[in-house]
Amino acid sequence: MSINQPSSVELFSGAGGLALGLANSGFKHEMLVEFNKDAVNTLLKNHDEGQSQIKNWDIQHEDVRNISFQKYKGNLSLVAGGPPCQPFSLGGKHKAFNDNRDMFPQAVRAVRESKPDSFIFENVKGLLRKNFSTYFEYIILQLSYPNISKKDGEDWESHLARLEETHTKGNYRGLKYNVVFRLLNAADYGVPQKRERVFIVGFRNDLNVEWSFPKATHSQDALLWDQWVTGDYWKRLKVAKSDRPKLNQSPEKIASRLQKKYGLFQPEEKPWVTVREAIQDLPSPKRKNDFNNHEFKDGAKSYPGHTGSPIDEPSKTLKAGDHGVPGGENMIRYNDDSIRYFTVREAARIQTFPDDYHIAGVWSECMRQIGNAVPVTLAEVVAKSIYQVIAPNRVTGGI
Template sequence: MYKVVSLFAGCGGCDQGIVGDFTFNQKYYNRLPFELTYALDIDQKALNTHKLNFECGKSVCGDICEIPSEEIPECDILVGGFPCQSFSTVNPTKDPFDDRANLYKQMVRIAKDKQPKVIIAENVKGLMTLHKGQIFKRVKEAFEDAGYVLSYKLLNAANFGVPQKRERVIIVGFRKDLGMTFDFPEETNSNDWVPLSVAVPKLAIEEQKYYFSKRAVEGMKNAKPNMKRGLWQKLDEPCLTVTSHLAKVSLNSRDPVLLVDPEKELYRRFTPREAARIQSFPDEFVFAGSETDAYRQIGNAVPPVLFWHICNKVSKYLSNYE
């Protein structure tokens, strides 16, 4: 088993993909030869969820900037979806050089000090384009200087069996002495997207708390033309990208919602379980804390099915090397 250190672990979207051994949409994703030895996140609530779902050698709640490399165990794989708010295309006004944007340097530091065989990083689409690609160039050169041959690609989760259009940059680096350059896995569903109906088998539900009020609907209808949104989702297509703001979804925003009844003008937000399915979490995955906590953890996560395909390919490279 290859030992894995998971940075910015969150609730465990990446780690579910790394470990495998789960079923989503009636398809089994087999156990991969990876063992979680260390998971780090600054959010205790997310880590509480992680602990409920994974056997991990050590789980640490802390600021990566304050964790010395010596405290992190030796590993074969270093994984990290470093925080991406500053790179997001949703809010391009954020400072791309703030402290959160520089957290990739912490992952680089640990990669340089621990020298795992493989690093796998994940981030939003905007990382590649902000400041005409200069930020991405910095990230890429930093990992290369740490001793890695990088491959990177913009992947859409919908092309891998996830019922959601979610584009993310994936960076995979093999240590230079291994002499390998990673080729990304072939898309499994590029011509056969999984529809939202997989995640939402029942459009109308009893719990009124998920429905938008008449006042909210009227507010959407009376909004200025450039604000009138109500982005209700078609069940026969993948969902638009879900975010960490799922608990605060508005009809006057870019958030995806469900139109339950056009005549009665009934709209509702996704339940936490539906949101988890949209992200391709198995139904057995348990979320700790309140519904608001669950929504935030789900929206911040990497789709496990997408990450499984990447890690499955990485495992084949490693087995061929040995």
């Protein structure tokens, strides 16, 4: 009996971070849909230049509202995407269901029409804000019962009530997904960035899949242990004592706290990955070099609340910005308190894009695309755990 490679369709692909992670985990992309022309330029540039992962992808520059997913019915292992997050972003206007950029209804439609084995949707931490809690419940119930669609002229609160009635009654026999969600910090999975995002994952009910989110593999305590208990971090990266950070408390106090918590044994997780580790082998961007997207940008300024990312920690969350790039999150702060902007290549490294992947556009546009992206490594970790429970079902003549 032959095994079919699990296939996927991705909506709102952006610069391709989630798509790259899915491909690395084993999924075969049948189609990517993206509306923003700059993000599409990035996808097409890598496609046309033969970047190894993307060169065979079907990239559609289209409004997802104009795409039918009927032809994939019963043939997809996964529907994925990051519906535009501005309606829920902590840095946006918080309009949610009143914002015409809310594309969750289209994500639900894609699931309803294609009936995939599973789905994965990623969004900003702001989706879990208290004032969005009812609407978030609405999103989860729509994804749980995608065939119970909104009627013409029905407001979302009335639709929510119907979904709640179906859910509590408990005898629904139509298309149903078992849905879970979790707030994940990318740094806990080996990404050199403190980036919290909500992941929503669902499996079709008839598959009887047992699944949970992957356990964190990295921790802050393990990094502090590496730096201030053993000192291995500084030795490994050849950092002189004069180039180490100034601390609010003594290294001895940090080491004492950790040893009291863990005893003689270091934390079981790997250390968080820092900015220094992510970019250490890149040449100075002020010099001519062969790395794509690695050019120096002048003009970085530091002031309260706008201080940059310390080089010996994971970076702050790279952000797209509602009105341009918020430079504080897109700067490196060295231990002598000097600062500079990340180059596009450095920011792409922090989002774990491969070095042969080119981000198209001017610096601010490239940084916007990177700020909107899903870290490739985090996407791969989550998607691989989904792949492992879905792939065995993908046999000829199977589901």
